Amino acid sequence: MMNNMSAMTTTMKTKAATMNPSKISARGVQVYYGDKHAIKDVDIEIHPRSVTAFIGPSGCGKSTFLRCINRMNDTISSCRVEGHIAIDGEDIYDPKVDPVQLRAKVGMVFQKPNPFPKSIYENVAYGPRIHGLASRKSDLDDIVASALQKAGLWNEVKDRLDAPGTGLSGGQQQRLCIARAVAVSPEVILMDEPCSALDPIATAKVEELIHELRENFTIVIVTHSMQQAARVSQRTAMFHLGNLVEVDDTDKIFTNPDDQRTQDYIMGRFG
């Protein structure tokens, strides 16, 4: 099996290298948590203005890899990243790169909703404020309102923008976090299971949002729902035990995957 796998990755490497241009390109990425080898030699190209879905069984390293893309892994002291990830051709692990600027460009929605213990308004306004996106209060109000609308939360909270963000329901918190990420209009948005806590309608709204955003932005989304991956993404990457099993056009992956594991996973025959 080990042989099989490494053969596979080699094939992919050559394939990926021929595809151009890509917004994000990763080469030989290895991630360790202390001794634990969580991501093993991953190479991937992520296309601009498109949605890439990461799928794979729980614990396979999707979140970990996602966090590498905006260097959120810097905050975990035990975490060590090797290899090369470039956005627009610029190596993001270059010492000259300012992770802050990077993160302003590459927004993130986390798997567990983590609103600030502040008001709903402040939660969304925070990003635009620090990036100076609004010079007047009314601009800021507009940004907040439109972000909340995009995240499908506006109707539920418009009367209580001053209420604490932590007093929302689970799904509302998740949408608040989406609104917060959208409000700074990043170029790339990383979404770690943004819809897991959402009902179908809210999910539909977020998917619609993703669809809209795709026109201008690059989106990477981690999801456990094959249906969702199929619905929203143009390309899909399948992870397993820290390896990138395969990455290809979504249609291809869902109809005719190269790898048996992908096939099995999609058919729910895995584990």
Add this chain to the structure above:
Amino acid sequence: MMNNMSAMTTTMKTKAATMNPSKISARGVQVYYGDKHAIKDVDIEIHPRSVTAFIGPSGCGKSTFLRCINRMNDTISSCRVEGHIAIDGEDIYDPKVDPVQLRAKVGMVFQKPNPFPKSIYENVAYGPRIHGLASRKSDLDDIVASALQKAGLWNEVKDRLDAPGTGLSGGQQQRLCIARAVAVSPEVILMDEPCSALDPIATAKVEELIHELRENFTIVIVTHSMQQAARVSQRTAMFHLGNLVEVDDTDKIFTNPDDQRTQDYIMGRFG
């Protein structure tokens, strides 16, 4: 619409009252967060040894109502519950009732995974320990192992039971919380979106677990996935804006709902 709705609830009331016996029966439950009226006059009967699914758009009060059933709402100081909820005919809001014993009997898995900052083993062993379920270390080991197996986490963590529970991936954390709840073998298990962070295989495992547990236990599950509700539950309750729109056999709800809103929600035409 208001009229329509109250008419509806009256119908349901009479209907629910005629059905017997029920494990959990709620009458006229109202929940307020400060001024916010989060649950409005809900009456529901939950049948023993069966799975009841709560569905409804985000923020409609599913979690809130669920938390009423094991009095977890007691911990939110701004939260006020009115009405009457009985388990096995005993009013759980009776001053004589001991919430601790109640919660031992009515287990809960939360929407946001909340592992203790302890080792994986200790996370699961915690409940059995406080309830004195194991007299010997080996018994405890057995309980922990079987709970982790039921939650489908065993294989991933069996080599690192001493690692901190907070170092797991999102889905792993959620399964850890399920294992933790199962380990005390409660009579009723309340699950607030237990599978939202899980991949299809893990989800399938949990659904299998639910299926197994149903033989002996009463299960209430909040889910956003209609498919899941259809797969696992015998009965489904639909919430909307704090109201219980309708509750009935799952087959009925998914094929021929009484209420237009249910119809719309299921068809994804809502909002």
Add this chain to the structure above:
Amino acid sequence: RDQIQIAGSSTVLPYASIVAEAFGENTDFPTPVVESGGSGAGRKKLCEGVGENTVDIANSSSRIKQSDIDNCAANGVQEIQEVRIGYDGIVFASEINGPEYAFTPADWHAALAAKVVKDGQLVDNPYKAWNEIRAELPAQPILAFIPGTKHGTREVFDEKVIIAGCEENGTYEALKAANNGDEDAAEKACMALRTDGVSVDIDGDYTETLARVDANKNGIGVFGLSFYQNNTDKLRVATMNGVSPSVETIASGEYPVSRPLYFYVKNAHLDVIPGLQEYVEFFVSDEMAGPDGPLAAYGLVSDPELAKTQEAVQARKPMGPLN
């Protein structure tokens, strides 16, 4: 710096502050600042060097030591004047409602020493009550609050009461014999006090001793005369060798336990710090330090040779090496 800086003894502090206050009131000079950090620390500060951020005067409840003078010299403080301002009486007092005590140094030695002579034998101190030592003394348990080893008073107490008593009651001879005639060792052995809680060292001040006497009604405390004079309604003073302590009996030398108090002036500062010379003269003037002055009224035993001191101060006569 405009004002005089004084540091040193807490025993001298009350007198120094009375003088400083009067000095500030009656002259154009600001009131001197009088620190209290202990005689040793005061002399150390005096000897730290010459200059504005060193003190001008050190109060001391005991005579300066040669090592201090050497230290001074090493730091460029060449000339210091020694000014003796009077005597401090040391009294023994107990709770006002308790019995009267008439002590001799021998009684104290017998009460507090680690080893005493009993029936011709050198034994561990067996005494529990005063009347076991001498039948005339009251039948009270022995409990003494004596100054701790940080206080200069302890030195005087050791010398004028314990060692004197040791010699009086013959223990000294016995100890000398036991130490093969070594006088130093015998003296040291004389001063070894019992450690079974009968003799309690006080590291604090007289108010602590007073509070302890208050809490232990049969305790006897060692106080300064002025402190006792301020609390005559709470304390009953004991006689020593039949003499009751007072300013007069101490001045005349009848009452045995007393010690001189001093201050030391850094001559190099005399013409630099405004008012320093005036302060020194004011301190030893008859108006302040004389037998009818406020210091005596407060309990300082006026120095019979005050006139000499006044002359010396006028002449700014530095002290020579200790003999």
Add this chain to the structure above:
Amino acid sequence: MSVSIIILVVLALSALGYFLGRRRALSLAAESGGKLHSLPGYYGQTVALFAAVPAFLLLIAWLFVQPVVIDARVDGMIPDSVIPEGGARSLVISDVRRIAGGLDAVLARNALDEGALIDGSVDFSTIRDRLAEVGIALGNDVPTEVFEAAKVYRQDTKVGSTAMAIAVIALSMGLGAWSFMRIRPDLRARNISEGFIKSLLIGSSTIAILTTVGIVASLVFESINFFRMYPASEFFFSTVWNPQFRGGSELGILPLLWGTFYISLIALLVAVPIGLLIAIYLSEYASKSLRSVAKPAIEVLAGIPTIVYGLFALITVGPFLRDWFAQPLGLGSSSSSVLTAGIVMGIMIIPFVSSLSDDIMNAVPQALRDGSYGLGATQSETIKKVILPAALPGIVGAILLAASRAIGETMIVVLGAGAAAKLDLNPFEAMTTVTVKIVSQLTGDTEFASPETLVAFALGLTLFVFTLGLNVLALYIVRKYREQYE
């Protein structure tokens, strides 16, 4: 120009720099239509910081260096002949300073100007009287050399402070202007100003190190002197503490260390359980209103001067323990005892444990509590098994702080436990601590250069090393049991 005016000017320049920098950033961005790298405020901040920080550093350095330079110059003008017998050069120099200060006042009083002083049209033959008029008292008459030196001193100081004002303000303006000119839309202003702030943060944390260096340095020198006079083996291993005035003291540290340990232990045995229980009660059980009153109230315990506790120990607790416990149990009849001091000290340090632990426990996320309640745990089980472990690092910190306070306390020990150094297990016996003896040996009546006084430094150093060891241990324990929540 006085220092405070210079400071004000620099502050004003820096404020001005802030506004100009901000405006320039905004207008440049508007002109070029490009996006600013950072918020406009950060551009202002860089200008402000460049205008202020180096200028202040220069000011401080100048203030230190100038007197040294001028003193050296003046020093050269004073021949040895004018230094009085037994006096010191430094005193003459301070005379110079005083005269120089007085001259200003004299000139002001006589409504004269600089010229008059220099061309000698003012009669300074009676300088002493002249100065006395303006309240500058001088000892003896002033030699001409000193007077000349004073004039030079005055002149130099004037020139110096003018130069300083010019230099500081010029630096402020220069760097301010430079950083102002440097502003371009893509300038990483936030990184610059954050870099500045970070170096301030680093600077602050080095103060702790410097303090330690200072403490060790100020203790080591005299400790070495002590060990020259007194054998180290005796000091560390002797069980007798008995200083004497006439020499031949026995200065063994063991009874003092034992007393310190014993008293602190009892104090912690009182304070830790009570303090933790209070923290638990206040953070988990008590109503908001009770908490908001009780917490500050309990904190007052830490602010009551220790003399009050000492007297409380001496007058109330001591006799009580003696009459009700020690004597009936046959454990002695001392009214000062380790137990007395320990209990009273324990009460004093309760707030250190309770308030800090309360804050930390309050910070444990509610989700963890919910998780535990959801499993049917009682509140106390939740607290003991979930909240306390999660809050452990903070709680250990609080306990260490309390222990530190107990080790450092003197008044309560003096009044409550007495001054006798003893090695004994009986808690009803009087004992004393290292700290008490440091204070009493330092403030005592012994000569300074004697082992009896110098021992205070050796005691301080030993205690320092000792507590260092304990702290390393505590850090190790915390690391081992730390539980990090999300």
Add this chain to the structure above:
Amino acid sequence: MTDVSVSANRETVSRSKSILTVDARTRRRHAAEARFRLMGKIAVAISILALVGLLASILSNGLSAFRQTYVTLDVYLDPAKLDKQGNRDPEAIAKVTTFSYAPLIQKALTDAMAAKGISIEGLNAKGASELISKEAPANLRRYVIADPSVIGDTVSFDLLASGRIDGYYKDRVTMESAQLDRNVSPEQLMLADELRQAGILTTKFNWDFFTAPDASDTRPEASGLGVAILGSAYMMLIVLVLSLPLGVAASIYLEEFAPQNRFTDLIEVNIANLAAVPSIVFGILGLAVFINFVGLPQSAPIVGGLVLTLMTLPTIIIATRAALKAVPPSIRDAALGVGASKMQSVFHHVLPLAMPGILTGTIIGLAQALGETAPLLLIGMVAFVREYPAAPPEGFFDPASALPVQVYNWTQRGDPAFVERASGAIIVLLVFLVAMNLIAIILRRRFERRW
């Protein structure tokens, strides 16, 4: 354990079927819960009780310090005594010492007694004049020197009664104790009673206690806290301005920015250890560094403030670090995720959440700093200071005393009248402390929240 079998005997654990009847185990657990809770209550009660007890003793001893007995006399400022040459030359008048003023007061008192027809057997004029504080002549002298033209007038003065007389009206001195007391006689007390009847002797609120400087041992009635309050205020100003920002800055660096390595461990241990350094050692440090090395003046609040700052820093740092540690990492992630810099995430989110702990550290640290005497002993602030320091910043360099120093000094004095004053000073100190911490306490309450 790999071979897992669900043990059947688990079900045998007896659990009550009904939630209304509590099973034995749960009952035991509840009993434990109740005990635990009760222990908490007892702990709070103990500490509150201790607080109340201590405060009660302080108040009962010290409240009387806020009232003081005065004697109102019409004093004839006799030119024959005060201005022998009669030309009102200020220099000559300034040469007249307080010793010459005392007879004027004695005469005024005798006159007043005669006017009211008061005479006490066995009490001569000198004895009667001992009713009046030794401070009184100084008051008169100051008055005259301020305006020599009043010489020759008869002026009404409120003069302090001596400490023992004052004590008589505060139940400290009784007729019985006066019998034994060397410093007061029953006759004098009788005279005081008569004067009180005649309205000459009154007890009023003692403003001077807050404004007057310290006085020597012979004048407890004249001593006040003016210099001490100023000294403490100056020092606390320095401590607050330096230790809070420095402490918080150091903690932020160590907790949020510093790389986790041996060196940071060293600093961490080092700071914890500094907290354990006895305060007197900070005094040694202050003497060596600030006075001997830097050359700052003795007895000055600047040195005291710096020393206390160094002493308070560890407390604040330890509290702040603990509070920073307790902030959940998910909050930091959230901020970084929207592109906030580390600095911004700390200052915007982490710091506000850690605020309660920081403020607690500040409250406790300042309480300690305000009440500390030992380090001041070595830098010369434990001193008898009568001159007020100037306004800051110059005043930072003038000699001053401090509240705890005043307490410490007064408790050491022989005259029992100082006991009341020391307790009074403690009350002032506590009020000062509470006032100083009030803002912190209120702020802390606002920042406290659970998430």
